[in-house]
Amino acid sequence: MKQLLQGNYAVAEAVRLARVQLVAAYPITPQTPIYEKLSDMELEGKLTGVMMRTESEHSAMAACIAASLTGVRTFTATASQGLALMHEMLHFASGNRVPIVMCNVNRVVAVPWAFGSDQSDSLSQRDTGWLQFYCEDAQEALDTVIQAYKIAEQSLFPVIVAIDGFFTSHFMEPIEIPDQATVDAFLPPFSIPTRFNVEDPAFISNVVSPEQYMVYRERSFADMEKTRPIIREANREYQDIVGRGYEVVEAVNTDGAEIVLVTSGAMTSTARVAIESLRAKGYKAGLLKIKAFRPFPAEEVQEALKSVPKVAVLDRNISLGKEGIFCHELKSALYPLERRPTVTGYIAGICGADVSPEMIEDMVVEALKRDKPTDLPVWVRRETWLQKK
Amino acid sequence: MATKEIETEKEYMRSGHMGCPGCGLASTIRLVMKVLGKNTIVVMIPSCVGPISANYPNSVFEVPCFHSAFEIAAPTAAGIANALKVQGRDDIIPVAFAGDGGTFDIGLQSLSGAADRDDNFIYICLDNEAYMNTGIQSSSSTPQNVWTMTTPGGRQGKKKKFMQIIAAHRMPYAATASFGHPHDLMAKVKRAKEIKGTRFIHTLTPCPTGWRMSEDLSAKSAMLAVETKIFPLYEIIDGTEYRITHEPQGLPVSEYTKMQGRYRHFTDEDVARLQRQVDEDWEHLVAQTKGIC
Numbered sequence: 158m159k160q161l162l163q164g165n166y167a168v169a170e171a172v173r174l175a176r177v178q179l180v181a182a183y184p185i186t187p188q189t190p191i192y193e194k195l196s197d198m199e200l201e202g203k204l205t206g207v208m209m210r211t212e213s214e215h216s217a218m219a220a221c222i223a224a225s226l227t228g229v230r231t232f233t234a235t236a237s238q239g240l241a242l243m244h245e246m247l248h249f250a251s252g253n254r255v256p257i258v259m260c261n262v263n264r265v266v267a268v269p270w271a272f273g274s275d276q277s278d279s280l281s282q283r284d285t286g287w288l289q290f291y292c293e294d295a296q297e298a299l300d301t302v303i304q305a306y307k308i309a310e311q312s313l314f315p316v317i318v319a320i321d322g323f324f325t326s327h328f329m330e331p332i333e334i335p336d337q338a339t340v341d342a343f344l345p346p347f348s349i350p351t352r353f354n355v356e357d358p359a360f361i362s363n364v365v366s367p368e369q370y371m372v373y374r375e376r377s378f379a380d381m382e383k384t385r386p387i388i389r390e391a392n393r394e395y396q397d398i399v400g401r402g403y404e405v406v407e408a409v410n411t412d413g414a415e416i417v418l419v420t421s422g423a424m425t426s427t428a429r430v431a432i433e434s435l436r437a438k439g440y441k442a443g444l445l446k447i448k449a450f451r452p453f454p455a456e457e458v459q460e461a462l463k464s465v466p467k468v469a470v471l472d473r474n475i476s477l478g479k480e481g482i483f484c485h486e487l488k489s490a491l492y493p494l495e496r497r498p499t500v501t502g503y504i505a506g507i508c509g510a511d512v513s514p515e516m517i518e519d520m521v522v523e524a525l526k527r528d529k530p531t532d533l534p535v536w537v538r539r540e541t542w543l544q545k546k
Numbered sequence: 547m548a549t550k551e552i553e554t555e556k557e558y559m560r561s562g563h564m565g566c567p568g569c570g571l572a573s574t575i576r577l578v579m580k581v582l583g584k585n586t587i588v589v590m591i592p593s594c595v596g597p598i599s600a601n602y603p604n605s606v607f608e609v610p611c612f613h614s615a616f617e618i619a620a621p622t623a624a625g626i627a628n629a630l631k632v633q634g635r636d637d638i639i640p641v642a643f644a645g646d647g648g649t650f651d652i653g654l655q656s657l658s659g660a661a662d663r664d665d666n667f668i669y670i671c672l673d674n675e676a677y678m679n680t681g682i683q684s685s686s687s688t689p690q691n692v693w694t695m696t697t698p699g700g701r702q703g704k705k706k707k708f709m710q711i712i713a714a715h716r717m718p719y720a721a722t723a724s725f726g727h728p729h730d731l732m733a734k735v736k737r738a739k740e741i742k743g744t745r746f747i748h749t750l751t752p753c754p755t756g757w758r759m760s761e762d763l764s765a766k767s768a769m770l771a772v773e774t775k776i777f778p779l780y781e782i783i784d785g786t787e788y789r790i791t792h793e794p795q796g797l798p799v800s801e802y803t804k805m806q807g808r809y810r811h812f813t814d815e816d817v818a819r820l821q822r823q824v825d826e827d828w829e830h831l832v833a834q835t836k837g838i839c
Contacts (some may be wrong), residue, residue: 178629178632179625179628179629179632181625206632207628207631207632209624209625209628209663209665210663211621211659212655212656212658212659212662213655213656213659215617215618215656216618216620216621216655216656216659216660217621219614219615219618219621219622219625219656220621220622220624220625220628221625222614222622222625223589223612223614223621223622223623223624223625223626223629224625224626224628224629224632225629226612226626227587227625227626227629227630227633228629228633229629229632229633245615246615246618249614249615352610352612353587353610353612353626353638354610355584355585355586355587355609355610355638358605358607358608358609358610358611359605359610359611360599360602360604360605360607360610360611360612360613361610361611361612361613362612362613362614363599363600363601363602363603363604363605363613364596364601364602364613365601365602366601366602369602
């Protein structure tokens, strides 16, 4: 049965269904409704675990790491400044190989102060050793949080599930909530190696030599590579049991396309409308949605774009001194191809600024005219777009 | 507890720590661990507890130990405590060892948060009155006018009256303790062990290296800190009920300062000022035990 829910509440439902044993959280817009909903669930006795109302996001992550090492399933949610404050702890979590799942509700990072959606908060945590999944809508967010627990616990890597602030987090959507028995069939009870055993004591995260440190990093890198089949298998299993699934990339009409638009997160829904419209007008346009950012699905991207002459990448984020971050990662993934497409990066929707299907259509048409690749992104704002019209 | 008893009890801190000779932290940890025993999970953070704990693959602890990050001794222990609660294992006690920097300075906020939630763990502050592990830099626990590498002309600020901050959190149990008075220290750890909630013990742990004194003076300086009333031994129950657990002899503070190079530049006037401050603080503490302030 479907329920009309905002994305934040859909995430909270997923946390309940995953039988999370410890939630540690701190309020921040636009994540707060997740924290509030989980508090309601706790009061109603629907949440099996303990709620820790910490004095900061930094401590929330510290508590999740410690609880996870002790052997319980943990969750936290944050956004923007909160994620930035957690940065040190993100390295600490992945280094300790704890399977924490965190929902990050994408929001700009100050300054200037603002609240709208922007992926820069979580994308700038790229090198912390967390898996990162970007969701298109609330249904995908719910399903991804549940899948994330399986992936995290099998790989012993923490996972960020990212949703767009206000768009996905606050819009009401009809959501299919699986029943508990279905989720239980997919997600077994928490079981990871015991780290604190008073009968067989060990020292966790001891000081090591440079050689030992490097070996640890090399093995961690290899282990991250091993998450790829784990992610695939978790999705296949989820699809079998729950009836829905999401690949690390989704290619729509990319075969034989003259141009493919690459998107991530909530803007993908708008892009689907734009691509439909372009196809109706006779353009051979396709869409590639990237869901997994870490590990980056390089092979899947190559496979989808190997015969495509032109690519436009839509980024709701910016790396000063370079370009949109998905665009940058995508270009790097395409490097091994013999015939590389001409890629143009578009920056739009920063801070939740309006991006209409018509604006996206114009980006695709413009990218189609380009013959030379550039590292300089094209900034598309509604105001300047209207002036051009 | 008799001295003989301490000597024969099982050790949960092994020999072979990598601290400096005469380290007050190491002696304090040893006594604490004797009382806490087997069902303990040690949380430590960057501090002199790091070298004391030894490097991979060695461990000085005979119980599980986690080297957490600098500012999160309390929420780490709290996270473990809550996980143990979920697992029905609250017979196991997480104990956090943190230095004065990790407690008075960078870890103050997160300690406050954990104490506010009354999470179930014991916090031992090992106070050697400066960032000794990084090589003697001033912290907000360094006494006024004392020399450190970052206060070569003497520290301007006064030592933070940390137990007042702790008392303000109304923790079920808080105490000061010193390895110079081992029976008192162990009795307090035992008392803390029998109570639930956030428990805090502030220990003064002399550092021969940073205090610029001979390594055989560690225990003596610890004792003198208490007997000069510079570091009185007391308990605070529920943040309100103060109890002095050892009546100090009231020796002149110069007995304590003259043995330490970090006070070497003190003039007679400086010592007299310190004496006045110590006397005032003592009177205030006595008034607190009578519920007067």
